[in-house]
Amino acid sequence: MMSQTLRSLLCFHQKVMPNCSKQKLLKVVRTDWYMDSINVRMFEGLTQLRYLNLNSSPSDKGGQGDEYEQRYFEKVIGTMKCMQTLRLNLDCLYFPDCAWQINTLRHAWTSSNIPNLPTSTKLSNLQTLGVVSPNESWETDQLPNLPNLCTLYLLNRSCSWMVVAAFLGTLNNLITLSLDGYFPGDIFDMRDFPFYQNLQYLQIELCGENSGETPNEMVIDVIMLPPHLIYLGIFSCRFQQDVISVLENLYCLKHLELQNVQTNRKMKSSAKGFKQLEKLWLYYVTVLEDWEIEEGAMPILREIRISNCQELCVPQGLRHLTNLQELSWVNNGHEGKEDEVRNLCKHVPSLKFSYE
Incomplete structure (x- = not known):
């Protein structure tokens, strides 16, 4: 039996969530993905909750949920007037409008x-928002008013770039x-946005109007990207140039992740590039054949992960x-490359190899 003075309830590796409706002083509740289902009645009366993070295994309802359950969920959440963090990874319940x-x-x-991010209403305290899709019905004078938003995860499948x-x-x-989602090829040019100088973490994944398509080949210049980026992740993009030679001029960048990116067959890291980079992850850069690393490049790099770049020859500049403290070499062609990597990286404490 749980104490009625309980403040936090964390459920890990449990199929069924214990009934916490009598723990009126609860401030934190979190479940993990092992939960089969969530009974919203267990949260009735928990008006002191500050943090609610609900996860459950995928259901057979296809994300539609039950209308009565949704209404009941809205009622329960509406009583939690102290809520600061609400995270819902549930197939059967929508994010409550209340x-x-x-x-x-x-x-x-x-x-x-x-589904229903309010427009016009000013949400002054909101700092994190995701996942949200822009709506074509939004008017330019009735956009969501989020003056203090710091973190945004935006998914676009059909809305125009203008909105x-x-x-x-x-x-x-x-x-x-x-x-x-779907964005124009010049999405990387962020100079006109008011957050251009503030942005530190940026992730972009592009597709065409139809799922699975990639946009036309793009050309980017370092000036297009926010100058103070610490993390940059680029996924499912096609470029006309060696992207590394452009991105290495982002002088604050510490972590770069490229996945399913089509770029030149040859990539070059120059002696003056990536002065602050600590982590470099390359996944499914399938056309890449040669990577030249000049002496003096990436001077404080600690971690490299290269996965499914099967055409890539072993970069001699790894030496x-x-x-470098860790090198992960996963499914990059024949196993014969492993010995070559080991010979070049005798100074690296952790070498990890895997072939699928």
């Missing part, structure tokens, strides 16, 4: 999509931005990376 009436709400997240750009143009304080 949450936007909770003035203390700072972090709102759902694994699927927030998306208008929404992004209202966000002055963004530090973290994730863009997933120049004297501060």
Whole structure:
């Protein structure tokens, strides 16, 4: 039996969640993915909750849920007037509309999509929002008003760039931005957005109008990207140039991740590039054949992960990376490359090899 003075309830590796409706002083509740289902009645009366993070295994309802359950869930959440963080990774329940009436709400997240982000209403305390899709019905004078938003995860499948750009143009304080879906090729040019100088974490994944398509080949210049980026992740993009030679001029960058990126067959890391880079991850850069690493390049790099770059020859310049602590070499062609990597990286404490 749980104590009625319990403040936090964390459920890990449990199929069924214990009934916590009598623990009126609870402030934190979190479940993990092992949960088969969530009974919303267990949360009735928990008006002191500050943090609610619900996860459950995929259901057979296809994300539609039960209308009565949804209404009941709205009622329960509406009583939690102290809520600060609401994270829902549930197939069967939508993000509740009533949450936007909770003035203390700072972090709102759902694994699927927030269906009804309010327009015009000012959500002054909101700092984190995801996953949200822009709506074609938004008017430029009735965009969501999020003056203090710092983190945004935006999914776009059909909305015009004009609406998306208008929404992004209202966000002055963004530090973290994730863009997933259909965007124009010049999405990397962020100079006109008010968060250009503030943004530190950026992830972009592009597709065509139809799922699985990639956009036309793009050309980017380092000046297009926010100058103070610490993390940059680029997924499913096609470029006309050696992307590394452009990105290495981002002088604050510490972590670069490229996945399913089509670039030149030859890539070059120059002696003056990536002065602050600590982590470099390359996944499914399938056309890459040669990577030249000049002596002096990436002087403080600690970790490299190269996965499924099967055409890539072993970069001889790996021997120049004297501060490298970990190299992961996964499914990059024949196993004969392993000995070559070992000979070049005798100075690296951790070498990890895997072949599928």
